[in-house]
Amino acid sequence: MADTEHFEPVIIGFTCNWCSYRAADLAGTARMKYPPNIRLVRLMCSGRLDPTFVLKAFSGGADAVLVSGCHPGECHYLEQNYKALRRFMLLKRTLVQLGIEPDRLRLVWASAAEGARLSEEITKFTEDVRKLGPLHWNTSIEKASKPIVDHKLEEVAA
Numbered sequence: 168m169a170d171t172e173h174f175e176p177v178i179i180g181f182t183c184n185w186c187s188y189r190a191a192d193l194a195g196t197a198r199m200k201y202p203p204n205i206r207l208v209r210l211m212c213s214g215r216l217d218p219t220f221v222l223k224a225f226s227g228g229a230d231a232v233l234v235s236g237c238h239p240g241e242c243h244y245l246e247q248n249y250k251a252l253r254r255f256m257l258l259k260r261t262l263v264q265l266g267i268e269p270d271r272l273r274l275v276w277a278s279a280a281e282g283a284r285l286s287e288e289i290t291k292f293t294e295d296v297r298k299l300g301p302l303h304w305n306t307s308i309e310k311a312s313k314p315i316v317d318h319k320l321e322e323v324a325a
């Protein structure tokens with residue numbers, strides 16, 4: 168537990184240009200506070216989120232990833248946020264396979280007017296990730312691949 172006491176998580180936030188990025192901007196101009204742990208990456212739409220962006224964020228040292236886009240039915244590119252939702256669900260399962268807690272990935276819908284809500288969600292997510300502790304990506308990969316490697320070694324030995 169001592170490891171997590173002074174732990175400052177690094178969170179990458181993929182935001183949609185038309186809603187959540189503007190919500191973050193609104194939070195900033197209205198001086199609403201949220202932890203500086205999040206680094207926002209602006210995409211034109213949450214549907215632009217390639218699953219490899221998330222995996223690359225984790226492998227590059229992120230402890231958690233937030234994906235945020237327009238509310239369902241309000242995407243500027245019609246139904247792309249539904250695709251983002253499907254990718255999010257798939258990514259959750261992929262993280263489990265990799266031995267990474269799926270709670271390190273979160274999806275938040277936020278309109279451009281919801282600066283207060285987005286800042287609350289970021290604050291809550293940061294606290295939740297702080298409780299999870301740092302992500303040791305390499306250790307997680309080793310743990311996930313160990314049963315496969317052991318199985319292969321048993322096959323070779325037999």
Ligand code: FES
Pocket residue numbers: 183184185186211212213214236237241242243244247248
């Ligand atoms: Fe915002 Fe598509 S334009 S999620």
